[in-house]
Amino acid sequence: xxxxxxxxxxxxxxxxxxxxxxxxxxxxxxxxxxxxxxxxxxxxxxxxxxxxxxxxxxxxxxxxxxxxxxxxxxxxxxxxxxxxxxxxxxxxxxxxxxxxxxxxxxxxxxxxxxxxxxxxxxxxxxxxxxxxxxxxxxxxxxxxxxxxxxxxxxxxxxxxxxxxxxxxxxxxxxxxxxxxxxxxxxxxxxxxxxxxxxxxxxxxxxxxxxxxxxxxxxxxxxxxxxxxxxxxxxxxxxxxxxxxxxxxxxxxxxxxxxxxxxxxxxxxxxxxxxxxxxxxxxxxxxxxxxxxxxxxxxxxxxxxxxxxxxxxxxxxx
Ligand SMILES: [Zn+2]
Ligand SMILES: [Zn+2]
Numbered sequence: 624x625x626x627x628x629x630x631x632x633x634x635x636x637x638x639x640x641x642x643x644x645x646x647x648x649x650x651x652x653x654x655x656x657x658x659x660x661x662x663x664x665x666x667x668x669x670x671x672x673x674x675x676x677x678x679x680x681x682x683x684x685x686x687x688x689x690x691x692x693x694x695x696x697x698x699x700x701x702x703x704x705x706x707x708x709x710x711x712x713x714x715x716x717x718x719x720x721x722x723x724x725x726x727x728x729x730x731x732x733x734x735x736x737x738x739x740x741x742x743x744x745x746x747x748x749x750x751x752x753x754x755x756x757x758x759x760x761x762x763x764x765x766x767x768x769x770x771x772x773x774x775x776x777x778x779x780x781x782x783x784x785x786x787x788x789x790x791x792x793x794x795x796x797x798x799x800x801x802x803x804x805x806x807x808x809x810x811x812x813x814x815x816x817x818x819x820x821x822x823x824x825x826x827x828x829x830x831x832x833x834x835x836x837x838x839x840x841x842x843x844x845x846x847x848x849x850x851x852x853x854x855x856x857x858x859x860x861x862x863x864x865x866x867x868x869x870x871x872x873x874x875x876x877x878x879x880x881x882x883x884x885x886x887x888x889x890x891x892x893x894x895x896x897x898x899x900x901x902x903x904x905x906x907x908x909x910x911x912x913x914x915x916x917x918x919x920x921x922x923x924x925x926x927x928x929x930x931x932x933x934x935x936x937x938x939x940x
Pocket of ligand 1: 768769770771772773909911912913914
C-alpha cells in the first residue's frame with residue numbers, strides 16, 4: 624500500500640487521456656492548477672472567452688479549428704474544476720452556454736501577466752495595446768505587491784514550502800495534439816509562452832526552478848520525470864533562453880525570472896481557489912514588507928491597481 628503524498632507534480636492515477644487525477648484533492652493546489660491550465664487548448668479556450676466573449680461549443684470550435692472531441696473533453700474538465708458553469712438558455716429551443724464563474728473570471732490577471740511577458744520578452748510587434756480605462760493610456764501593467772503596492776519580482780520574494788509540498792508522484796502528461804491553431808492569436812500565447820505554459824512538463828520544470836531546483840538531479844528528484852523528457856524540456860528552456868546552463872547548473876535568466884509574474888498569479892489563484900491538503904502549501908512572502916503573496920497589476924502611467932472591468936484590449940478584428 625502506498626500513501627498519497629500531496630504533490631506539486633502529477634498524480635500517478637487518473638484518466639490516461641486527460642492526465643487529470645481521479646482524486647485531485649491529493650495534489651497540492653499548484654499541482655492541480657498546473658494540471659488544469661498547463662495545456663495549450665485550455666489557454667486558448669480561456670483566451671477566446673475573455674477576449675471575444677466566446678460562450679458556446681460551436682463558437683470555440685469555429686474560432687480555434689479544434690476537433691470536437693478535444694474541445695468537448697477540455698470544456699468538461701473546465702466545468703468540473705469550476706472555471707466555467709454550464710447554463711441553459713432558450714433561444715427558440717434550449718441551448719447551452721459556458722459562462723466563466725467567479726473562479727474563472729479570476730484568471731484574467733494571469734492572462735494579462737502572460738501578455739505582459741510576451742510584450743516585454745519576445746519580438747512580437749503585433750500585440751494589441753492594453754488600455755486602462757481610468758487614465759485612457761496604455762497600461763503597461765507591472766506586477767506589484769497588493770499590500771505595500773511596491774513593484775515585486777522573483778528576487779524580492781521568499782518562498783517557504785509546506786512539509787508535504789513535494790513533487791513526489793508524477794504521472795503521464797496529457798497527450799497533446801501537436802497541431803497549432805492557424806488563426807492569428809490576438810493576444811498572447813505565441814510559441815514562446817506556449818513552450819512554457821502549454822505543456823504540463825514544462826510548467827512543472829519551471830515551477831521547480833522557481834522553488835530552487837538548479838541541477839539535473841534536483842529536477843529529477845523533485846519531479847520524478849523520465850530523464851529523457853526532463854533532458855528535452857531543460858534543453859528547450861536553454862534554447863529559448865529561459866534557463867542558462869553552466870557548470871552543471873540550470874539557472875533562470877532574466878527572461879525566465881520575468882515569468883515570475885505569471886507564476887505569482889498562478890500560485891495565488893491556485894491557493895485561493897483550489898482545495899488542497901494541509902501542509903502542501905507554498906508560503907511566498909514579499910521580503911520588503913513581510914506580507915504574504917497578494918499579486919496585483921499596476922498601471923505604469925497612473926500607478927493605479929488594474930481591475931478586470933477597467934481595462935480593455937484594442938483589438939483590430
Ligand atoms: Zn509588499
Ligand atoms: Zn492608468
